[in-house]
Amino acid sequence: MIPDTGAxxxxxxxxxxxxxxVVKMCLGWLDQFVPWQGAAWCDVxxxxxxxxxxxxCLVATTNTGREVRLTSKEKFVGFRGPENKPTAVxxxxxxxxxxxxxxxxxxxxxxxxxxxxxxxxAAVTTIADFEDSVAAVDADDKSLVxxxxxxxxxxxxxxxxxxxxxxxLRRLNADRAYTGRDGETFSVAGRSxxxxxxxxxxxxxxxxxxxxxxxxxxxxxxxxxxxxxxLPELTGRxxxxxxxxxxxxxxxxxxxxxxxxxxxxRLFAMVEEAFDLPSHSIxxxxxxxxxxxxxxLPACIKAAQDRLAFINTGFLDRTGDEIHSVMEAxxxxxxxxxxxxxxxxxxxxxxxxxxxxxxxxGRAQIGKGMWAMPDAMAAMMSAKQAxxxxxxxTAWVPSPTAATLHAIHYHCVDVAAKQKQxxxxxxxFPQQLLHPPxxxxxxxxxxxxxxxxANCQAILGYVSRWIEHGVGCSKIPDAxxxxxxxxxxxLRISSQHIANWLHHNIVTRDQVLNAFDRxxxxxxxxxxxxxxxARLSSQPRTAAFLAAIELVTNGRAAANGYxxxxxxxxxxxxxxxxxxxxx
Numbered sequence: 001m002i003p004d005t006g007a008x009x010x011x012x013x014x015x016x017x018x019x020x021x022v023v024k025m026c027l028g029w030l031d032q033f034v035p036w037q038g039a040a041w042c043d044v045x046x047x048x049x050x051x052x053x054x055x056x057c058l059v060a061t062t063n064t065g066r067e068v069r070l071t072s073k074e075k076f077v078g079f080r081g082p083e084n085k086p087t088a089v090x091x092x093x094x095x096x097x098x099x100x101x102x103x104x105x106x107x108x109x110x111x112x113x114x115x116x117x118x119x120x121x122a123a124v125t126t127i128a129d130f131e132d133s134v135a136a137v138d139a140d141d142k143s144l145v146x147x148x149x150x151x152x153x154x155x156x157x158x159x160x161x162x163x164x165x166x167x168x169l170r171r172l173n174a175d176r177a178y179t180g181r182d183g184e185t186f187s188v189a190g191r192s193x194x195x196x197x198x199x200x201x202x203x204x205x206x207x208x209x210x211x212x213x214x215x216x217x218x219x220x221x222x223x224x225x226x227x228x229x230x231l232p233e234l235t236g237r238x239x240x241x242x243x244x245x246x247x248x249x250x251x252x253x254x255x256x257x258x259x260x261x262x263x264x265x266r267l268f269a270m271v272e273e274a275f276d277l278p279s280h281s282i283x284x285x286x287x288x289x290x291x292x293x294x295x296x297l298p299a300c301i302k303a304a305q306d307r308l309a310f311i312n313t314g315f316l317d318r319t320g321d322e323i324h325s326v327m328e329a330x331x332x333x334x335x336x337x338x339x340x341x342x343x344x345x346x347x348x349x350x351x352x353x354x355x356x357x358x359x360x361x362g363r364a365q366i367g368k369g370m371w372a373m374p375d376a377m378a379a380m381m382s383a384k385q386a387x388x389x390x391x392x393x394t395a396w397v398p399s400p401t402a403a404t405l406h407a408i409h410y411h412c413v414d415v416a417a418k419q420k421q422x423x424x425x426x427x428x429f430p431q432q433l434l435h436p437p438x439x440x441x442x443x444x445x446x447x448x449x450x451x452x453x454a455n456c457q458a459i460l461g462y463v464s465r466w467i468e469h470g471v472g473c474s475k476i477p478d479a480x481x482x483x484x485x486x487x488x489x490x491l492r493i494s495s496q497h498i499a500n501w502l503h504h505n506i507v508t509r510d511q512v513l514n515a516f517d518r519x520x521x522x523x524x525x526x527x528x529x530x531x532x533x534a535r536l537s538s539q540p541r542t543a544a545f546l547a548a549i550e551l552v553t554n555g556r557a558a559a560n561g562y563x564x565x566x567x568x569x570x571x572x573x574x575x576x577x578x579x580x581x582x583x
Contacts, residue, residue: 001025001378001405026118030100033093033411034075036060039068044113047102049083055181058089060113078178078186090178090188093411097121097188099176122407125365125394126192128152130222131199131253132317132487133473135466137568138575139207142221150229152194155240172240193249194242195285195310198222200254201263202562219252220267226250227271227282234277246278249309251285254317254560257292258299265304285310285365288351289317289489290560291325295433297351301358311360312367312394313351315344320492323500324561326436331504333439334451335497346432352391352422361419370396372485374475377405388413391422398475398485443506449515452507454479455494457519459548460536462486464523467544467570468534477526479519491551491563499555512552520545543574 002008002025008018027041036044043062050059058076060068070076077097081087091098101117128149136142151157152172159170173190180186203218210216230248232238243249252264261284268282284307286293286300293300301308322343323332338344348368355366368387371380380397384406387395393415397403443451461476473487484490501507520536527533536545547570551563558565 001381023115029408029411030098030118034091034098035071036068037071039066046113047086047089047100049079049086056083056179056183057181076181078180080178088178094414095416096124096407096410098411120404120407121188123192123397123400123403125195125249127195127197127251129197129472130226131197132489135470135472135567135571137470137571141470142205142207146225146229149196149226153230153233153242154238174240189241189244191240191242195249195251196222196226197251197253197285198226200252201260202254202559203564223250223267223271223282224274227275227277231275234281247281247283247309248277249283249285251287251310253287253314254290254562255286255293255300256290256560257296258303261286261293261300261303265307268307280307283307283309285312287312287314287317288347289314290321291318291433294318294347294350295430297354298358301354301360305358308360308364310365310367311351311355312365312392312396313348313369314396314489315339315348315369316372316487316489316493318347319344320489320496320561322437323493323496324558326438327496327500327503327556329436329438331439331506332497332500333437334443334447335455335493336451338437341437342432342435343437346429346435348390350430350433356391356419356423361423362416365394366392366419368392368395370485371398371402371406372490373482374398374402374485375483377402381405381408385409385412388415389418391415391419393419439506448501448506449511452498452501452511452515453519455498456512456515456548457522458484458486458494459491459498459551460516460519460523460545461526462491463548463551463567464527464534464536464542464544466567467547467574468542469532470571470575479522481526488563488567491567492561495551495555495563496561498552499561502552503556509553513549516545516549543570543577546570 002018002021004010008015008021010018030041039060039062044060045063046061048059048061050057057073058070062068075091075093076089077092078090079086079088087102089100089102091100098121099119100115101119102114103116130136130145134145136145148157155172157172161168161170175187175190177185177187199218199222201217201219204215205218205221206215208216208221227248230242233242234246234248250268255261255264264284268284269279272279272282284304286304286308288294288297288311297311301311319338326332333341352366355364360366368390371384373379380402384395388409395406397406457479458476465471465474465476473485475483476486478484498507498512502509502512517537524533524535524537534542534544536542547566550566554566555561
């Protein structure tokens with residue numbers, strides 16, 4: 001967020017000017033979120049805990065010797081350490097915690113109170129993904145997905161990695177204990193509440209077969225494995241708790257309307273019965289990312305009313321489905337213009353309005369989509385406050401760093417108050433959701449070429465890692481070298497966009513193939529430092545290149561524009577080739 005230039009440029013060692021800017025920024029936020037009466041945080045010399053009016057109170061002594069208290073005493077929640085010199089102070093604002101860590105020396109040695117760190121409660125929920133962010137195409141892959149889920153729930157999952165020449169080990173955090181205002185000890189969860197995203201209803205797997213030898217719906221296997229992995233936690237046999245309410249949270253993507261929601265509800269009930277779990281203890285998150293669900297969202301919510309925990313807008317998949325849904329209506333607008341199209345604006349507001357009218361405010365998450373540029377944190381901070389301003393209580397982010405920064409937006413905006421304000425009127429009309437995003441004016445040849453190449457480059461960059469290395473989600477440089485988070489949803493948009501333009505003669509097949517040729521060389525150049533990269537421009541063509549071509553040329557015929565069938569088939573073939581080569 002701080003410019004990496006001039007006096008604040010990052011270097012090999014600690015930059016005091018950059019550090020001072022960090023501290024200044026943090027203290028400014030504290031002045032905004034948890035202000036003192038008659039003093040700024042930069043004026044604080046010491047903080048202590050003092051008994052007042054039958055409860056403990058946070059007191060600060062300023063550099064001039066004055067005693068001050070918080071403007072709102074209730075924002076002080078608890079502390080650790082001795083009362084006369086606490087090592088940590090827990091504050092709260094808009095329902096989120098902020099922990100201040102004290103003890104010299106801090107990062108900035110000029111702050112006399114010895115403030116060493118400001119820890120934001122962030123990523124309150126995290127989705128453990130079985131779907132778009134992973135490349136799980138066979139029993140070996142899926143077993144690893146299920147094992148990771150099970151170990152996360154049990155609190156045993158570890159990750160070892162090397163950083164700056166040191167071997168580090170990451171473990172799950174324990175709960176954080178504090179002394180409260182009443183003098184009693186309490187704890188705050190040290191980990192996110194985990195939601196498992198299973199695959200959609202359209203996926204099948206031969207990991208398990210019917211008695212007749214046919215593949216089964218992969219979502220059936222997912223929910224059984226998800227519940228099985230959570231059983232130790234649900235029955236109180238783990239040291240770390242995920243759900244403090246004794247529930248299992250499952251997010252279901254790519255549902256098409258209330259009938260498929262109702263089917264999922266029945267499936268969850270059968271799993272509860274199979275594992276002798278309490279009725280409605282498997283909660284459902286509905287991803288509003290397909291056109292039929294958006295238009296029928298009130299009926300979808302009603303179908304899941306006894307177990308609904310989450311709805312969200314997912315711009316990426318929703319755009320891919322929108323393009324496929326209007327495939328025969330005409331050529332669609334440029335991809336960059338989609339976010340200003342009437343259907344998109346209606347979709348974003350309709351989702352929040354319907355959720356709030358259904359009573360989800362304060363009871364279930366209402367979410368917004370992903371910030372796709374993991375390196376552009378200053379831009380994210382400028383743009384993503386629009387999500388809580390729109391009444392959303394959560395939103396997707398691409399990294400822990402982004403989650404920590406995005407938490408600041410929820411301190412700036414009181415979402416509960418914003419939702420009450422929104423409930424006083426309706427802001428969207430469902431008819432706008434049916435407004436097709438068609439191209440209304442002719443494009444210049446250079447615009448067509450530029451958009452076509454951008455789509456081809458994104459497809460090749462992503463598919464190359466998916467097919468060759470089984471990487472389901474990663475940061476891919478775009479044609480201008482900007483790192484973008486790419487997953488199957490972004491792939492769905494790019495491939496459907498080209499398929500639509502190909503179908504309506506905005507581009508020819510030769511133009512598409514030539515653009516893929518040119519962009520293969522660009523992607524090879526971008527990955528020249530990666531010794532494991534399989535050159536896309538080489539002859540014969542790699543599996544990844546052929547898969548990319550198929551995604552576009554078969555895009556019109558692909559069910560809902562889904563990319564999984566092509567990706568899975570080519571990835572499995574590539575794994576077989578590698579296995580044969582090793583043998």
